[in-house]
Amino acid sequence: MQTLIAKIDAFVAERNWDRYHAPKNLAMALSVEVAEIVEIFQWMNEDQSRMPDKTTRAHLHDEIGDVLIYLTMLARKLDIDPLEAAHAKLEKNRIKYPAVNASAKFPHGRF
Amino acid sequence: MQTLIAKIDAFVAERNWDRYHAPKNLAMALSVEVAEIVEIFQWMNEDQSRMPDKTTRAHLHDEIGDVLIYLTMLARKLDIDPLEAAHAKLEKNRIKYPAVNASAKFPHGRF
Amino acid sequence: MQTLIAKIDAFVAERNWDRYHAPKNLAMALSVEVAEIVEIFQWMNEDQSRMPDKTTRAHLHDEIGDVLIYLTMLARKLDIDPLEAAHAKLEKNRIKYPAVNASAKFPHGRF
Amino acid sequence: MQTLIAKIDAFVAERNWDRYHAPKNLAMALSVEVAEIVEIFQWMNEDQSRMPDKTTRAHLHDEIGDVLIYLTMLARKLDIDPLEAAHAKLEKNRIKYPAVNASAKFPHGRF
Numbered sequence: 001m002q003t004l005i006a007k008i009d010a011f012v013a014e015r016n017w018d019r020y021h022a023p024k025n026l027a028m029a030l031s032v033e034v035a036e037i038v039e040i041f042q043w044m045n046e047d048q049s050r051m052p053d054k055t056t057r058a059h060l061h062d063e064i065g066d067v068l069i070y071l072t073m074l075a076r077k078l079d080i081d082p083l084e085a086a087h088a089k090l091e092k093n094r095i096k097y098p099a100v101n102a103s104a105k106f107p108h109g110r111f
Numbered sequence: 112m113q114t115l116i117a118k119i120d121a122f123v124a125e126r127n128w129d130r131y132h133a134p135k136n137l138a139m140a141l142s143v144e145v146a147e148i149v150e151i152f153q154w155m156n157e158d159q160s161r162m163p164d165k166t167t168r169a170h171l172h173d174e175i176g177d178v179l180i181y182l183t184m185l186a187r188k189l190d191i192d193p194l195e196a197a198h199a200k201l202e203k204n205r206i207k208y209p210a211v212n213a214s215a216k217f218p219h220g221r222f
Numbered sequence: 223m224q225t226l227i228a229k230i231d232a233f234v235a236e237r238n239w240d241r242y243h244a245p246k247n248l249a250m251a252l253s254v255e256v257a258e259i260v261e262i263f264q265w266m267n268e269d270q271s272r273m274p275d276k277t278t279r280a281h282l283h284d285e286i287g288d289v290l291i292y293l294t295m296l297a298r299k300l301d302i303d304p305l306e307a308a309h310a311k312l313e314k315n316r317i318k319y320p321a322v323n324a325s326a327k328f329p330h331g332r333f
Numbered sequence: 334m335q336t337l338i339a340k341i342d343a344f345v346a347e348r349n350w351d352r353y354h355a356p357k358n359l360a361m362a363l364s365v366e367v368a369e370i371v372e373i374f375q376w377m378n379e380d381q382s383r384m385p386d387k388t389t390r391a392h393l394h395d396e397i398g399d400v401l402i403y404l405t406m407l408a409r410k411l412d413i414d415p416l417e418a419a420h421a422k423l424e425k426n427r428i429k430y431p432a433v434n435a436s437a438k439f440p441h442g443r444f
Contacts, residue, residue, distance in 0.1 A: 279411060
């Protein structure tokens with residue numbers, strides 16, 4: 001992750017793109033990249049989405065990459081470490097949705 | 112990232128949530144979390160978004176965490192490493208948008 | 223639709239909200255409202271989504287209302303009539319995806 | 334709106350696309366179309382977004398059309414009239430955010 005952050009910082013600086021990178025704009029760009037993933041799955045059913053073919057998987061690989069790039073750009077601008085934020089939020093979610101060791105069947109909560 | 116992946120796998124298994132985690136559904140959940148970030152910025156202008164107050168920054172910290180959690184869940188289901196995908200896509204973007212060493216001022220490209 | 227437009231114009235004017243209503247911001251707000259619809263369906267399968275219960279349907283009624291409100295606000299700011307735009311685009315889609323009278327079974331196109 | 338609904342019903346029937354049109358899928362498609370609007374504005378600032386050039390405005394005209402088409406498809410599947418839903422929600426919003434006749438300057442509420 002640290003390497004990715006360093007490469008992204010260099011990438012943006014080399015192209016003089018920081019002026020576009022207000023967090024507001026990066027949030028928009030991030031949502032657009034995520035929509036590209038949603039689009040891949042929109043007419044598939046859930047079972048089909050569990051077994052994408054080779055071309056689809058390659059497309060998803062690209063788009064997941066773009067989403068993480070933009071998420072990292074956004075987090076950087078806000079001086080947030082995305083991995084640290086994820087670990088912290090997972091702990092909050094763990095407390096909010098305690099696992100029950102008996103075979104618990106409860107609906108997926110809302111983080 | 113490997114630790115996050117392991118923790119997420121355990122979190123999902125403990126709650127018997129895997130059955131909800133078709134990639135189609137995870138893509139939807141990811142888009143909903145990103146929308147929570149967009150919502151924070153929607154009425155701010157760009158300058159305001161560069162300087163969020165303490166409460167806003169804490170809210171963003173949570174949401175960035177949730178976005179990375181869902182992105183990681185989705186990538187795992189597709190046997191994709193999100194960090195590796197980001198590095199690979201950054202290289203593709205580097206080639207698609209070459210940096211020009213003279214003070215290049217060109218519009219932000221579309222990844 | 224004309225009545226809705228008039229009511230929305232009055233609603234915004236009465237609250238002095240026009241200053242927030244740059245199309246950029248309205249596009250963000252629209253995406254956030256649509257995410258609220260996505261959220262309702264994210265853990266359902268397709269069959270469940272075809273038969274929402276009474277509470278869910280009422281929730282969807284609200285959110286569909288909000289989406290049309292924001293879409294209309296955005297279109298107004300750009301001097302676009304959303305109904306006219308929809309009719310025009312449906313014609314373009316009709317040409318792009320010709321219906322074949324024999325029992326055509328082809329995948330859903332991308333508009 | 335009634336004409337649009339009738340045309341959309343015919344369009345879908347002619348192409349045998351109803352089988353893809355579970356509300357879950359239509360919600361995803363709707364979010365993807367909205368993202369196409371977000372993408373148009375993502376690197377612009379607010380003032381630029383208030384004055385799109387001719388090409389941009391034509392692009393927005395198409396995308397606003399697509400958003401209303403998908404919103405109408407989704408509403409139809411749920412037996413909801415989008416115009417009626419918008420009118421009803423505007424009344425709820427009116428009560429939730431009362432206008433104050435003195436020159437009220439208050440932040441844009443969250444619908």
